[in-house]
Amino acid sequence: MEIKKAVIPVAGWGTRSLPATKNVPKEMLPIFRKPIVQYIVEEGIGAGISDVVFVTNQNKTIIEDHFDRNFLLEQLLERAGKTGMLDEVRRVADMVNVIAVRQKEQLGLGHAVLTAREVCKNEPFAVMLGDDLMFGRNTGIGELIKAAQITGKAVVGVIEVPEEKVSKYGVIKGEKIEGGMYRVTKLVEKPPVAEAPSNLAIIGRYVLLPEIFEILEKQKAGVGGEIQLTDALQGLADQDKLVAVKLAGQRFDAGDWVEYLTANIYFALHDEELRDELVKRLQELLSCSG
Numbered sequence: 001m002e003i004k005k006a007v008i009p010v011a012g013w014g015t016r017s018l019p020a021t022k023n024v025p026k027e028m029l030p031i032f033r034k035p036i037v038q039y040i041v042e043e044g045i046g047a048g049i050s051d052v053v054f055v056t057n058q059n060k061t062i063i064e065d066h067f068d069r070n071f072l073l074e075q076l077l078e079r080a081g082k083t084g085m086l087d088e089v090r091r092v093a094d095m096v097n098v099i100a101v102r103q104k105e106q107l108g109l110g111h112a113v114l115t116a117r118e119v120c121k122n123e124p125f126a127v128m129l130g131d132d133l134m135f136g137r138n139t140g141i142g143e144l145i146k147a148a149q150i151t152g153k154a155v156v157g158v159i160e161v162p163e164e165k166v167s168k169y170g171v172i173k174g175e176k177i178e179g180g181m182y183r184v185t186k187l188v189e190k191p192p193v194a195e196a197p198s199n200l201a202i203i204g205r206y207v208l209l210p211e212i213f214e215i216l217e218k219q220k221a222g223v224g225g226e227i228q229l230t231d232a233l234q235g236l237a238d239q240d241k242l243v244a245v246k247l248a249g250q251r252f253d254a255g256d257w258v259e260y261l262t263a264n265i266y267f268a269l270h271d272e273e274l275r276d277e278l279v280k281r282l283q284e285l286l287s288c289s290g
């Protein structure tokens with residue numbers, strides 16, 4: 001099974017990140033030197049993705065522009081002799097093929113995926129959400145692609161979360177099978193701690209097969225009046241067509257301010273030029289009482 005396309009839904013309103021996201025898409029907020037969406041696209045490229053399908057709306061065109069050439073900027077950088085930055089700007093523009101489809105009404109994540117149907121047609125495809133940033137070895141969408149290739153089934157990414165935090169997430173019930181995978185039997189959205197079937201929380205990485213479109217087409221609105229992808233995945237689980245892969249590594253929820261800021265610090269601390277200066281400033285801040 002070859003997976004070349006990744007659907008990246010970006011049509012949501014990003015209400016958790018307002019007012020920063022009033023006019024700037026959540027996916028374009030920077031984490032250290034790059035916008036969030038570039039990390040997502042680079043993770044996909046690392047796993048063999050060559051085409052990204054942005055499910056977008058009329059206020060989000062700057063996301064597509066980020067992965068396009070900008071000749072005026074390139075001329076300016078060339079004239080200024082800023083060749084390192086020029087190479088970087090061109091590298092980003094050329095890194096991936098971009099396809100954009102418009103979700104004309106924001107009817108939910110399930111509906112956003114359905115909007116990509118004409119582009120994905122009969123191929124298996126990845127879905128990657130910008131809220132979840134994954135870093136480390138052997139983590140992210142590449143692990144899900146391997147699982148789909150082994151099992152021939154749709155795959156959802158999960159992470160282990162502390163038990164007291166399960167009610168913030170969608171959680172799976174599953175039986176352990178080989179290679180860190182689970183056969184998923186049930187998906188429960190935000191369960192009370194006492195009723196959670198596990199502490200394995202669903203994060204924004206999926207590999208789906210075209211069969212999902214038939215389910216999504218008939219899917220009625222669920223929680224919040226939205227067409228939920230999780231409800232459609234339950235349809236797959238009912239037919240024993242869904243596995244979960246437990247992902248390790250660092251994960252940041254970019255829609256949560258503490259996590260977003262921590263991700264910025266994580267990357268800055270990994271930058272040799274900035275590290276020492278940043279540590280010094282942070283120490284000063286922590287020791288200052290005012």
Ligand code: UTP
Pocket residue numbers: 009010011012013014015016017026055103105106107108109111112129130131255
């Ligand atoms: P969320 O509901 O978590 O994101 O959808 P949101 O609406 O952007 O942000 P908050 O929660 O209000 O802060 C998960 C993903 O699905 C996309 C969003 O852009 C986000 O990446 N989405 C959601 C769509 O593309 N279309 C929709 O109708 C709903």
